[in-house]
Amino acid sequence: RCLCCVTVxxxxxxxxxxxxxxxLVKGFTAAGVIATHRITAxxxxxxxxxxxxxxxxxxxxxxxxxxxxxxxxxxFLAVKPHIIPFVLDEIGPDIEDRHLIVSCAAGVTISSxxxxxxxxxxxxxxxxxxxxxxVVVREGATVYATGSHAEVEDGKLLEQLMGSVGYCTEVxxxxxxxxxxxxxxxxxxxxxxxxxxxxxxxxxxxPRRLAxxxxxxALLGAAKMLLESEQHPGQLKDNVASxxxxxxxxxxxxxxxxxxxxxxxxxEASCIRTRELQHLADQEKISPAAIKKxxxxxxxxxxxxxxxxxxxxxxLNLFNSSTSKHKKN
Amino acid sequence: xxxxxxxxxxxxxxLVKGFTAAGVIAANRITAxxxxxxxxxxxxxxxxxxxxxxxxxxxxxxxxxxFLAVKPHIIPFVLDEIGPDIEDRHLIVSCAAGVTISSxxxxxxxxxxxxxxxxxxxxxxVVVREGATVYATGSHAEVEDGKLLEQLMASVGFCTEVxxxxxxxxxxxxxxxxxxxxxxxxxxxxxxxxxxxPRRLAxxxxxxALLGAAKMLLDSEQHPGQLKDNVCSxxxxxxxxxxxxxxxxxxxxxxxxxEASCIRTRELQFLADQEKISPAAIKKxxxxxxxxxxxxxxxxxxxxxxxxxxxxxxxxxx
Numbered sequence: 001r002c003l004c005c006v007t008v009x010x011x012x013x014x015x016x017x018x019x020x021x022x023x024l025v026k027g028f029t030a031a032g033v034i035a036t037h038r039i040t041a042x043x044x045x046x047x048x049x050x051x052x053x054x055x056x057x058x059x060x061x062x063x064x065x066x067x068x069x070x071x072x073x074x075x076f077l078a079v080k081p082h083i084i085p086f087v088l089d090e091i092g093p094d095i096e097d098r099h100l101i102v103s104c105a106a107g108v109t110i111s112s113x114x115x116x117x118x119x120x121x122x123x124x125x126x127x128x129x130x131x132x133x134x135v136v137v138r139e140g141a142t143v144y145a146t147g148s149h150a151e152v153e154d155g156k157l158l159e160q161l162m163g164s165v166g167y168c169t170e171v172x173x174x175x176x177x178x179x180x181x182x183x184x185x186x187x188x189x190x191x192x193x194x195x196x197x198x199x200x201x202x203x204x205x206x207p208r209r210l211a212x213x214x215x216x217x218a219l220l221g222a223a224k225m226l227l228e229s230e231q232h233p234g235q236l237k238d239n240v241a242s243x244x245x246x247x248x249x250x251x252x253x254x255x256x257x258x259x260x261x262x263x264x265x266x267x268e269a270s271c272i273r274t275r276e277l278q279h280l281a282d283q284e285k286i287s288p289a290a291i292k293k294x295x296x297x298x299x300x301x302x303x304x305x306x307x308x309x310x311x312x313x314x315x316l317n318l319f320n321s322s323t324s325k326h327k328k329n
Numbered sequence: 330x331x332x333x334x335x336x337x338x339x340x341x342x343x344l345v346k347g348f349t350a351a352g353v354i355a356a357n358r359i360t361a362x363x364x365x366x367x368x369x370x371x372x373x374x375x376x377x378x379x380x381x382x383x384x385x386x387x388x389x390x391x392x393x394x395x396f397l398a399v400k401p402h403i404i405p406f407v408l409d410e411i412g413p414d415i416e417d418r419h420l421i422v423s424c425a426a427g428v429t430i431s432s433x434x435x436x437x438x439x440x441x442x443x444x445x446x447x448x449x450x451x452x453x454x455v456v457v458r459e460g461a462t463v464y465a466t467g468s469h470a471e472v473e474d475g476k477l478l479e480q481l482m483a484s485v486g487f488c489t490e491v492x493x494x495x496x497x498x499x500x501x502x503x504x505x506x507x508x509x510x511x512x513x514x515x516x517x518x519x520x521x522x523x524x525x526x527p528r529r530l531a532x533x534x535x536x537x538a539l540l541g542a543a544k545m546l547l548d549s550e551q552h553p554g555q556l557k558d559n560v561c562s563x564x565x566x567x568x569x570x571x572x573x574x575x576x577x578x579x580x581x582x583x584x585x586x587x588e589a590s591c592i593r594t595r596e597l598q599f600l601a602d603q604e605k606i607s608p609a610a611i612k613k614x615x616x617x618x619x620x621x622x623x624x625x626x627x628x629x630x631x632x633x634x635x636x637x638x639x640x641x642x643x644x645x646x647x
Contacts, residue, residue, distance in 0.1 A: 019559060080562065106565070106566060107566075132538060132541065133541075133542075133545065133559065133560055134538070134540075134541025134542055134544060134545050135541075136545060137541065137544045137545050137548050139537065139540055139541035139544045139545075140537075140541055141534050141537040141538050141541060143534075166537065166541060167533065167534075167537045169530070171530070174525070175525055175526055175530075177524070178521055178524035178525045178526045179521075179526065179534060180566055181520065181521070181524055181566065181570065182517060182520060182521040182524075182526065182531060182534050182535055182538065183534035183535065183537060183538040184566065184567070185560070185566055185567040185570050186517065186534070186535065186538025186539065186542065187538055187541060187542035187545065187556075187560050188542075188557050188560040188561060188567045188570070188571055189513075189517070189538075189570070189571075189574065190538065190539050190542030190543060190546075191542060191546065191553040191554070191556045191557035191560070192553070192557055192571065192574060192579065192580065193509075193513065193579075193583060194542075194543070194546055194553045195552075195553040195554055195557070195580070196579070196580035196581075196582075196583035196584055197502060197506065197509070197583050197584075197587060198553070199580070199583075199584050200501065200502060200583055200584040200585075200586065200587025200588055201498055201499075201501070201502040201587055203584060203587070203588060204497070204498035204501055204502075204587060204588060204591040205494070205495055205498045206495055206498045206499065206502065210489070210491070210495075211502060212546070212553065213461075213487065213547070214461050214463075214487075214499060214502050214503035214506070215502055215503065215506065216543045216546040216547050217459065217460075217461040217486065217487045217503060217543070217547065218452060218454070218461050218502065218503040218506025218507055218509075218510065219506065219510050219539055219540075219542075219543040220454075220459055220539075220540055220543035220544055220547065221452065221453075221454020221455075221457065221459035221460055221461065221486060221507060222454055222506065222507035222508075222510030222511055222514075222539075223510060223514070223536045223537070223539040223540035223543065224454060224457045224459045224540055225453065225454050225456065225457050225459075225507065226511065226514055226532070226536045227533070227536045227537065227540065228457055232515075233511045233512075233514045233515040233518070233532065234511070234515055236507075236511045237508050237511035237512055237515070239339060239453065240452075240453055240505070240507050240508040240511070241508055242400065244597075245426070245593070245597070246426060246427075246500055246501065246504065246505055246589075246590040246591070246593040246594045246597070247504070247505040247508045247590055249589045249590060249592075249593040250501065250505050250508070250509070250585075250586040250587070250589045250590035250593075251508055251509075251512065251586070252589070253582065253585040253586055253589045254509065254512060254582050254583075254585070254586050255512075257577075257578060257581070257582040257585065258577060259512065259513070259516070259579070259582045260512065260513075260515065260516035260519070261516070261577070262516075262573065262574050262577040262578075262579045262582075263513055263516035263517050263519075263520055263574075263579075264516055264517075264519050264520040264523060265520075265570075265573040265574075265577065266520065266570040266571070266573050266574050267517060267520025267521055267523070267524060267570070268520055268523060268524060269566075269569045269570045269572070269573045270566040270567055270569060270570035271524040271566070272569075273565070273566040273569040273570075274566045277564075277565075277566070
């Protein structure tokens with residue numbers, strides 16, 4: 001991930017200007033993997049605090065998703081899963097052969113995206129990825145799966161981008177929900193753990209700031225040791241637990257409370273919920289009323305977006321729209 | 330400036346690996362000693378270019394900064410052995426959990442008028458230069474001694490000075506902390522494997538997620554709770570997972586762990602200060618090897634039966 005040799009000459013766009021877009025842009029620009037003037041982000045909502053951050057970093061911000069599409073080669077869909085179908089209907093007509101669509105939406109399948117875009121284009125290039133917020137400090141964890149029309153070079157391009165902000169590897173799509181449960185949600189488990197560790201330190205007499213610092217540093221150091229070692233985590237744990245010492249006493253209370261089981265439960269719960277959301281999106285009819293009204297209004301205010309175009313019908317099945325807007329070259 | 334390690338086990342190995350990777354000191358300026366040549370870490374140290382010897386006295390002579398990197402119950406034997414060889418230049422840095430500065434100073438005052446002693450608590454991730462270290466300075470250590478130690482330890486991670494009374498709590502938190510993390514990572518990987526991931530990928534992703542989150546926290550002014558909120562979208566996967574953690578008392582288990590480690594550290598310190606520990610309680614082979622070192626005789630006070638290890642009454646040697 002060196003700064004000097006990995007520079008992407010393409011333009012990158014983000015549909016959505018929230019936490020994820022902000023984190024990725026921050027990481028990409030810190031890595032120097034792409035020049036900020038080649039980045040566009042769009043959202044109908046100009047009040048998001050992340051919009052200011054994006055502008056400050058030198059990315060071009062617009063309220064027009066269509067403008068983002070026109071200015072980009074690699075297009076990240078960085079909106080909430082339930083917004084994806086509206087976005088796809090809105091930008092579908094503007095997708096060209098060059099576009100690589102990268103969806104970061106949890107639980108949204110490649111086939112559902114391809115199905116929507118096939119109404120507009122014969123061979124839409126789609127990649128699905130699952131990343132996480134530490135991309136903002138260039139220590140993200142990203143996996144991606146490639147759609148049927150994406151080329152090998154498209155995967156390599158995405159890997160170049162995402163590899164500049166952390167770990168990145170290709171997987172089969174059926175693993176992505178499990179990855180969501182583990183490294184997608186993982187940072188939240190870690191924030192909870194550091195908060196609790198700091199509470200422990202404060203209980204035993206440490207000032208809060210020092211306790212937070214030491215707790216976070218201990219987790220960071222241990223994770224780095226594991227990543228750089230061939231050894232099993234259990235072996236590394238053994239190495240730290242001297243006979244009759246403080247650490248093995250602590251480990252006992254953790255095991256007594258079922259510490260490990262709680263973490264397995266967490267990964268499972270996040271993964272199951274991801275699959276649930278995907279199932280709901282695929283199967284159920286979601287009325288536009290379920291979408292936050294202001295968001296829908298803002299989408300409709302965009303030039304070129306019509307109520308019919310974004311599928312505003314009652315009881316609409318968002319991923320199985322029957323409008324035939326197949327645009328051939 | 331030369332650095333010595335009494336003890337050639339996990340801690341010495343980890344510190345030497347970190348220091349040499351950081352380039353803060355050349356390997357040929359480092360000496361490590363241990364009576365036990367069979368330790369796997371010994372060959373590691375030799376491979377790094379460190380001078381290894383079975384003589385603690387030799388390590389003392391060759392060093393300016395001397396780390397005591399042995400188990401707490403060995404400390405008194407080591408102090409008696411090297412006490413006569415300590416010079417004015419020596420800075421003694423004890424890394425032994427639960428061993429107080431005053432107990433070390435008391436022992437060394439038998440040999441020297443103003444022994445410069447520091448106490449530090451570090452952790453194993455110094456080996457990858459991401460350690461967490463705190464130190465407290467003894468009454469005869471100068472400001473420059475503290476700065477020197479900080480320079481060394483900061484090359485391998487976070488390092489800050491604290492009052493000595495906080496060190497047991499630090500032991501419970503960042504001293505033992507990596508073990509809590511390794512346990513968590515093993516469990517997270519199990520969760521990933523349960524949901525279909527191959528083991529290696531699951532371990533990799535779990536470790537990367539923890540590393541990234543910890544780095545975000547260290548680089549941010551925000552409260553960990555705020556960072557947690559930022560990751561939890563409404564009705565999403567993450568908040569569902571967090572509910573399970575909270576239901577199971579996840580936070581409480583970690584508070585318990587820090588507390589248990591801290592309390593045990595204080596217990597061990599109390600045992601060392603107060604109780605008479607017979608040399609028979611020390612593993613016999615270790616004691617034999619110590620006795621084999623030149624200069625250490627079986628008539629020295631440390632080997633008297635039921636000796637109170639830190640309250641030895643031999644006269645002060647000036």
